[in-house]
Structures are given as structure tokens and as C-alpha cells.
Amino acid sequence: MSQTRHVPVMLQRCLDLLAPALRDQAHPEPVVVDCTLxxxxxxxxxxxxxxxxxLIALDRDKEALRLSGERLAPYGDRATLVHxxxxxxxxxxxxxxxxxxxxxxxxxxxxxxxxxxxxxxxAYAQDAPLDMRMDQTTGIGAAEVLNTYPPGELVRIxxxxxxxxxxxxxxxxxxxxxxxxxxxxxxxxxxxxxxxxPQAAKRTGGNPAKRTFQxxxxxxxxxxxxxxxxxxxxxxxxxxxxxxxxxSYHSLEDRLVKQVFAAGAxxxxxxxxxxxxxxxxxxxKLLTRGAELPTEEEVAENRRAAPARLxxxxxxxxxxx
Ligand SMILES: C[S@@+](CC[C@H](N)C(=O)[O-])C[C@H]1O[C@@H](n2cnc3c(N)ncnc32)[C@H](O)[C@@H]1O
Numbered sequence: 001m002s003q004t005r006h007v008p009v010m011l012q013r014c015l016d017l018l019a020p021a022l023r024d025q026a027h028p029e030p031v032v033v034d035c036t037l038x039x040x041x042x043x044x045x046x047x048x049x050x051x052x053x054x055l056i057a058l059d060r061d062k063e064a065l066r067l068s069g070e071r072l073a074p075y076g077d078r079a080t081l082v083h084x085x086x087x088x089x090x091x092x093x094x095x096x097x098x099x100x101x102x103x104x105x106x107x108x109x110x111x112x113x114x115x116x117x118x119x120x121x122x123a124y125a126q127d128a129p130l131d132m133r134m135d136q137t138t139g140i141g142a143a144e145v146l147n148t149y150p151p152g153e154l155v156r157i158x159x160x161x162x163x164x165x166x167x168x169x170x171x172x173x174x175x176x177x178x179x180x181x182x183x184x185x186x187x188x189x190x191x192x193x194x195x196x197x198p199q200a201a202k203r204t205g206g207n208p209a210k211r212t213f214q215x216x217x218x219x220x221x222x223x224x225x226x227x228x229x230x231x232x233x234x235x236x237x238x239x240x241x242x243x244x245x246x247x248s249y250h251s252l253e254d255r256l257v258k259q260v261f262a263a264g265a266x267x268x269x270x271x272x273x274x275x276x277x278x279x280x281x282x283x284x285k286l287l288t289r290g291a292e293l294p295t296e297e298e299v300a301e302n303r304r305a306a307p308a309r310l311x312x313x314x315x316x317x318x319x320x321x
Contacts, residue, residue: 006112007302008041010294010310014245015049017287017312018103021243022050029054030102033093035086035234038111040068046105047075053103055079056096058086060135060221064111085135087229089237100239108227109249110134110217112304122217124209127187132213132220142216146189147182151175161224161252162215170196170212186213214250224252231260235282238315243287245312254291254309261286261313287312 008014022030030053034043037057047055055078059065065081072079084092086106093101114134115123121131121142130143146154151171158167173196174183183189190209197208218224234244248254264284291309299306 006039006041007305008045009107009247009302009305009308010292010298011042011045013292013310014042014105014107014247015045017245017310018046018105018243019049021102021241021314022046022053024102024241026241027102027239028052031056031098031100032103032105033058033089033101033234033237034105034107035089035230036105036107037068037081038064038107039113040071042105042107043068043079044071044075046103047072047078053078056092056098056101057081058084058089058092060085061111061114062135062137063117064113067113085226087226087233089230089233093237100242101237102239102242104234104238104242104244106230106234106244106246106248108223108247108253121186122213124186124190124207124213127185130183130186130189130216132217134221139220139222142220143183145216145219146174147178157219158212158215160215161218162211162213163251164211164215166197169198172196218252224256227253227256231257235260235264235284235313235315238282240315240317243312243314245287245310248291248309248311249307254311257311258291261311264313267318283316283318284313285316287314 018032022032030050032046032050032053032055034046034055034057037043037059043055043057046053057079062083065083069081080096082092110122114120118126118128121128130146131141133139133141154171154174155167158164158170164170170193173192177192193209193212231246238244246257248257261284264282265286267283288311291311294305294308
């Protein structure tokens with residue numbers, strides 16, 4: 001296994017956003033949920049910053065849970081780590097007998113470990129089996145998506161999840177190639193995309209395979225549909241006064257978070273979301289004006305922070321303004 005160096009993104013700002021709820025005298029032993037444990041960077045900082053808090057941390061990746069389990073072992077039963085998809089949060093809390101929580105954090109996307117472990121197939125820079133499943137115990141990998149999905153479906157995915165303008169061109173090349181031999185490794189896909197794109201498209205936006213890889217990863221892990229359920233569920237799990245902070249890394253995620261928070265602030269149902277709650281979702285106060293960005297210094301230190309967008313909200317009483 002390679003040595004993964006991980007620097008938690010916008011850490012101090014996440015702690016500051018959650019702090020008032022986790023230092024509230026009314027809740028001397030607050031509960032905070034880290035829905036995306038990863039390598040445990042944010043989780044450990046939460047345990048350190050709020051010494052009376054109990055942490056419940058979720059990850060769908062068993063390797064992440066194993067590594068963080070070692071890291072957080074010194075905190076004993078203050079930290080409960082659970083293998084779960086984050087839209088299962090209400091069930092997890094019910095099983096643990098926790099009715100409401102004071103804080104929730106999401107740090108979306110893939111972890112440094114997942115990107116650095118070549119054999120997980122997330123990174124276009126390394127040749128690896130095209131898997132990309134965050135939970136390797138279930139579901140189908142990226143190779144199966146590429147080899148079996150109808151062309152129209154692949155175009156839809158590349159456009160919707162990768163915002164790839166050249167989706168048709170790339171998918172035509174994929175379909176031609178997969179008829180010769182099914183895809184198994186990332187290098188062949190990267191090369192094919194590079195060859196398929198016109199010169200002008202190659203000059204913008206970094207590696208030409210970036211958007212296709214993002215789209216495949218989102219499809220393989222059902223990321224947006226899970227998130228659509230998870231953010232309202234997390235808001236629902238907050239006690240009055242509880243706070244939520246969400247770090248997202250691409251516009252599709254950020255748009256979704258923005259919509260759910262805005263609907264909570266306006267006390268209306270989230271627009272266009274498949275999960276329209278029976279009653280309007282709990283009332284929210286926005287804690288961030290638009291999305292907050294990492295500082296230039298942070299990005300210089302940690303290039304993975306560059307696309308980060310942070311939004312925060314607080315659950316308030318229905319009659320509060
Ligand atoms: C960016 S990393 C989190 C890094 C972490 N904040 C840290 O400081 O180490 C995101 C983590 O969320 C997990 N994850 C992504 N989608 C998930 C989901 N739907 N349910 C549970 N965990 C998920 C990934 O497996 C990954 O480990």
C-alpha cells in the first residue's frame with residue numbers, strides 16, 4: 001500500500017461553522033456525525049476540538065474504516081465508526097439510539113487514499129483496473145459500465161455527470177473499441193479519449209480524461225442520487241440549533257446542496273428533487289453567503305483543496321427568523 005498523505009480540506013472553517021452547536025451549554029455531551037470519514041482527518045480534529053463530543057462516523061469504504069479505526073482508537077468509545085452509505089444516516093442513528101444530533105459534516109468525493117491506491121482505478125494518471133467502486137463489496141465497476149451500457153446511456157452519463165461537451169465523440173470511440181475488445185484498464189481509456197478529442201478540446205480543462213472519469217465514478221457509486229437523499233436526511237437528523245457543513249468538489253454536488261439549503265431557508269420543498277418530503281423540510285438558517293472557497297495559501301499547500309466549496313446551515317425553530 002502506498003503512503004497516503006492527507007490534509008483535511010478547509011478544516012478550521014468546518015470546525016468554526018459547527019462550533020456554536022458543539023459548545024452549546026444546553027448539550028453538554030453533543031453528538032457530531034462525520035458522514036465521510038475517509039482517513040479520519042476531519043473526525044480526529046472534531047474529537048480534539050470538542051472534548052465532550054461523541055463522534056459517529058460513516059464510510060462506505062471498508063479500507064477507509066480500517067485505517068481510520070487505527071487512527072481514532074485512542075479516543076475509545078467517544079468514536080463510533082460505521083460501515084454505511086450516508087443516506088442510511090437515519091437508520092444508523094436509530095440503531096445507535098441517538099434521536100437527534102448537534103452537528104453533521106460531509107466532505108464529499110473520493111479520499112486521497114482512494115486516489116493514491118492505483119488498483120482502485122479512480123485516477124486517470126495511473127494504469128489500473130477500471131473499478132472505481134468506493135464499496136468494493138457491492139455493485140458493478142466502471143469497466144462493466146463502459147462495456148455494457150447502451151451508447152445513449154453513456155452519452156447521458158458523460159454529459160450529466162462529467163459536463164463533457166464531447167460526450168458523443170468519446171462514446172463513439174468507446175463503442176468502436178469495446179466491440180474489438182472489452183475495456184479492463186484505465187490506460188486504454190485515457191489514450192482513447194486523448195485520440196478521440198479534437199485539438200481545441202485538449203487545450204482546456206486539464207487532462208482530457210478528467211470529465212469522463214468523474215462521470216464514471218459518479219455513475220458507479222450512484223453519488224448524486226445518494227446525496228439527494230442524504231442531505232435532507234441529515235438536516236432532518238439535526239436537533240434545533242444543530243449545524244451542518246458540506247464540502248463539495250464539483251458543481252453538480254454543490255448545486256444540490258445549495259438547493260436543499262435554500263429550500264430549508266425559504267421553508268419550501270426542494271425544487272426538482274425526486275425526494276419531495278411529505279411536509280416541508282425543517283427550517284434552516286444559512287451560515288455561509290454563497291459557497292466559501294479555500295484560501296490561496298491552502299490551495300498552494302494542498303492542490304486537492306482547489307475545487308472545494310463549503311456551505312453551512314443551522315436548524316432553527318419554525319417560528320425563528
Ligand atoms: C474526501 S473523503 C473524506 C476525507 C476525510 N474528511 C478526511 O479528512 O480524511 C470522502 C470519503 O467519503 C466516502 N464516501 C463517499 N461517498 C459516500 C457515501 N455515499 N456514503 C458513505 N461514505 C461515502 C469515501 O469512501 C471517502 O472515504
